[in-house]
Every structure is written in structure tokens, then in C-alpha cells.
Amino acid sequence: MIVVGAGIIGLTTAVVLAERGVRVRVWAREPAEDTTSAVAGALWWPYRIEPQPLVGAWALESLGVYEELAARPAETGVRLRDGVLRGTRLDGLDAWAARVPGLRQGDEGLLARLPLIDMPVHLAWLRARLLAAGVVVEERTVTDLSGVPAPVVVNCAGLGARELVPDPAVRPVRGQLVVVENPGVTSWFVSADHSSGTSAYFFPQPGGLILGGTAEDDAWSLTPDPAVAEGIVARCAAVRPEIADARVLAHRVGLRPARHAVRLERHRLPDGRLLVHNYGHGGAGVTVAWGCAREAAGLVRPAG
Incomplete structure (x- = not known):
């Protein structure tokens, strides 16, 4: 199986697959430190991502992982920090917000203790976790998903999916x-x-x-x-x-x-091989990475 893309979505998806016993390789046109993910802030919070009914579940699943990783901040890059979301009201959020520990209404906005991720450290930790699982990350430029030589291809190309799929909605x-x-x-x-x-x-x-x-x-x-x-x-x-x-x-x-909605679904390539899409996460790739990775892994089945 080959995962295309080495941003937060691609690396996290590869980790989930590899640790479920799947033989995985990662192909990416650039190293993780040069991706958009490396530039991110990166606070856990659903921002500029749809559809909201699905985003909440993905985000909460990822929150649980980050809360565990925050026990080892120097290693994982994840820390829990207090802060305020000014101008945001609890009653204006969807049902997922009620399940965020400690999220509460203050005079200026919402008060919360949320994961704050140091992305260079976190991406390096993901790469090390992949290496420990025997996963090879290769710098390769993919121009045609159907040309990727694997029985299962997982497309985590992010903005690159606009040309690669092609998908002008990205x-x-x-x-x-x-x-x-x-x-x-x-x-x-x-x-x-x-x-x-x-x-x-x-x-x-x-x-x-x-x-x-x-x-x-x-x-x-x-x-x-x-x-x-x-x-x-x-x-x-x-x-x-x-x-x-x-x-x-x-x-x-x-x-x-x-994208108007995250694309997380499976298709068959013309020759019958399996293609799983996992892209279009807007400003919340870090926030939903683990939830989406686990759902993508659940879509992976032997081709045939």
C-alpha cells in the first residue's frame, strides 16, 4: 500500500495503517518539514472545515489522542495550554463542544485548555514512529494516482489533490x-x-x-x-x-x-485497484488528523 502525501494527514494515516499491520510506504513530493502542516500554529480547534456533523466526531477522536501525547511534550510536541476564544459562544457551537473537557463560557468568549502542537517536533515524531513500524518515506512526485504501483493507494495529497485527482473543488x-x-x-x-x-x-x-x-x-x-x-x-x-x-x-x-467538504471515501481505479481519498481538511488538518486517519484505515480493504 502507498500513501501519497507527507503532511499531518498523510503521516498520521500511514501510522494508523502500519500499526494495524498493513505494509505501507509513503510517497511525497516534499519532506514533511516543507509541507503546509509544518507552518501551522497549531491549536486543536475545528476551523474552516466541513461538514460539521462529521467534523465533530473526527476532532473529538483526535483530541483524545493529543491529550495522551501531551504527557510527553518534549517527545511528541503536544502540550495542553489554557487560552480564550474571544467572540465565540458555547451555544453557537455544535454538539461536539459539550464533550470538550473544561470548555466553558467566559465574559470575553470561551475559556479552554486545549492541545497546542509544536509542528516541527510533532512531524518528526510521526516520522520516527513510522520508521519504528518499518515504513519507508520516499520523496517522489506523483502525477497520476492510477500510475502508483500498489494494490491500494491512499490519497492524502492536500492541496495537491486539485491537480492530482483532479479536483477543482480543492x-x-x-x-x-x-x-x-x-x-x-x-x-x-x-x-x-x-x-x-x-x-x-x-x-x-x-x-x-x-x-x-x-x-x-x-x-x-x-x-x-x-x-x-x-x-x-x-x-x-x-x-x-x-x-x-x-x-x-x-x-x-x-x-x-x-474544500466544501472533506473527501474521505473509497473508489476503484479503472484496473480494479482500491483508491481511498483523505483530503480537503481546510484549516483543521491537525484537529481531525487521527479521526480521519482511523476512518480512512477502515475504508482500506484488499483489492479484488
């Missing part, structure tokens, strides 16, 4: 981030303006304080925009003034693989 949602030296911020904060595509959020990570962000539909540029970066810092500094003078360490841009 579209980029550009996100820009600024990483600064942390001036002493220990809790995360999110305040999103869905009408303008801008937000203010900051996530304390071991490598610095990650500031965001933007959500530009159908924007493909991976070049950081200085004016956008200035706006990000200003919005975050309006919440925590000490951020204004923090030294900038890096600028990052990622393209979220948005």
Missing part, C-alpha cells in the same frame, strides 16, 4: 504568520473576524510566539507580505501590548487545502 486559503521572541506570553488567544478574513491569534511555542493571521481565499503566493505582517503584529499587540516590541524571528506562509 482551493487554497492563504495564511500568513509572524514568529517573534516570546515576551512572556504563556496562554494562547484567538479572535477571528470571519467577515474580513483576518484574525488576531497568538500561540506560545518553544521556538517563539506565533502570531496570526489571515485567511485569503484562492491566494497562491507563498511570499510573505510586509504590510500583512505589520497588520498581524498590530492586531496581536492590541491584545498584549508587549508583543509590539518583540523581535521578529521569522515570517511564514501556508496554503490551507480548503
